[in-house]
Amino acid sequence: MKIRFGVFFLVLSVCVMCGCSRDSEKKETTSSPSPSAASAQSETEVKTPEPREIKEITLMTHDSFSVSAEVIALFEKEHNAKVIFLKAGDAGEALNKAILSRNNPLADVFYGIDNTFLSRALAADMFMPHPSVHLSHVDDALKLDPSQGLLPVDFGDVCINYDRQWFQNHDMLPPTMLEDLIKPRYKGLLVIENPATSSPGLAFLLATVSRFGEDGYLEFWKQLKANDVLITSGWKEAYWGKFSAASDGDRPLVVSYASSPAAEVFYAKEKPAQSPTGVVIGHGSAFRQIEFAGILKGTKQESLARALLDFLLSPSFQADIPLQMFVFPANKKASLPQVFQEHAAITKEPATLSPGRIQSHRDLWLSQWTELML
Incomplete structure (x- = not known):
């Protein structure tokens, strides 16, 4: 028994020593990689790409420009870019700054030139042609630059807005056309913006030139003045200061946008069925x-600027326009929010004047209007 136990103990000792030796080998193998493995690991570390540098691109706009942060982030993520917004005043002021700096531009892309200043912008010869892939989804009537240097991004109709409740309370029908505004029943009811200082004010003046012609528009304004029209410097002063539906003012008629009723519903605490x-x-x-x-x-x-202009015309950006700036997207593929579908209007017969005619006559019309009305 003693001999057998001694033999057993000897065998067990040998096994334990062998096992320890193998464990030690495993540990050494784990903690000390082979030269080839170390070399491969070093190569992998060297080949790890550096983070791409974020490129900045500047978008010059008018002060009314607005876009959702999450929408512009789509472009920034896709192109590893940062969009810098340079707000430069109203549309006319922003264009002036762009023209004065055209030899050393303040931005890469410009947003916000409207058709009342289009010819002036094109005459400055400061835009690069860009036949965007999205132009096929834009109505031809909005494409006013054959060279494709300036592409249509949005539109809206400037028109008379009226206070429904006021007319119901006074048992009166609202006007249905410009000619109605000079009728005695609408005396003292209209507030407008000065066309020399207001974009919608200028658009309304152009509507009267289109409607009555150069020989007749001043006669219309003469009668409008006799009908006690009120003139303010800008849209905010007219809409939020004098318009009875949006302020304590006593004027139930105002020059605004055909999309303004949608804004009234959108911002209402309790959403009305009708604007x-x-x-x-x-x-x-x-x-x-x-x-x-x-x-x-x-x-x-240039490459990033072209990508940004394409993005401005893409359905993603275009669908954000209505509830950001309360105008319509130019791209017909962009979805409209429900409040726009139900409460914003588009005229089927807009007043029209060519950009060239506006450019050549704007100063004269403004001068004649100012002399008559102020």
């Missing part, structure tokens, strides 16, 4: 404003 305001858009009473965007010559980010 509290209506619009007058028949018989050439509404002037269509079209806004354009283009790539500024001299950009140092």
Whole structure:
């Protein structure tokens, strides 16, 4: 028994020693990789790509421009870019700044030139042609630049808005065309914006030129003045300061946009079935404003600028336009929010004047209007 136990103990000792030796070998193998493995690991580390540098691109706009952060983030993520917004005043002021700096542009892309300034912008020869893939989904009536340097991005109709409740309370019908505004029953009811200082004010002046012609528009304004029209410097002063549906003012008629009723519903605490305001858009009473965007010559980010302009016309950006700026997207593929479908209007017969005619006569019309009305 003692011999057998001794033999057993000897065998067990040998096994334990062998096992320890193998464990030690395993540990050494784990902690000390072979030269070839170390080399492969080193190669892998060397080949790890550096983070791409984020490129900045500047978009020059008017002060009313707005876009959702999550929408612009789509472009920034796809192109590893950062969009810088340069707000440069109203549309006319922003265009002036772009023209004065065209030899050393302040931005890469410009957004917000409308058809009242289009010819002036094109005459400055500062935009690069860009036949965007999205233009096939834009109505031809919005494409006013054959060179494709300025592409249509949105549009809206400037027209008379009226306070539904006021007219119901006074048992009166609202006007249906421009000619109605000079009738005695509407005396003292209308507030407008000065066309020399307001974009919708200028659009309304152009609507009257289109409707009555150069020989007749001043006669219309003469009668409108006799009918006690009120003139303010800008849209905010007229709409939020004098319009009875949106303020404590006593004027139930105001020059605004055909999409303003949608804004009234959208911002209402309790959503009404019908907007509290209506619009007058028949018989050439509404002037269509079209806004354009283009790539500024001299950009140092041409490829990225082209991508940004395409993005501005893409359904993703275009669908964001209505509830950001309360105008209609130019791209017909963009979805419209329900509130726009139900409460925003588009005239079927807009007042029209060519950009060239506006450019050559704008100063004269403004001068004649100012002399008569102020």
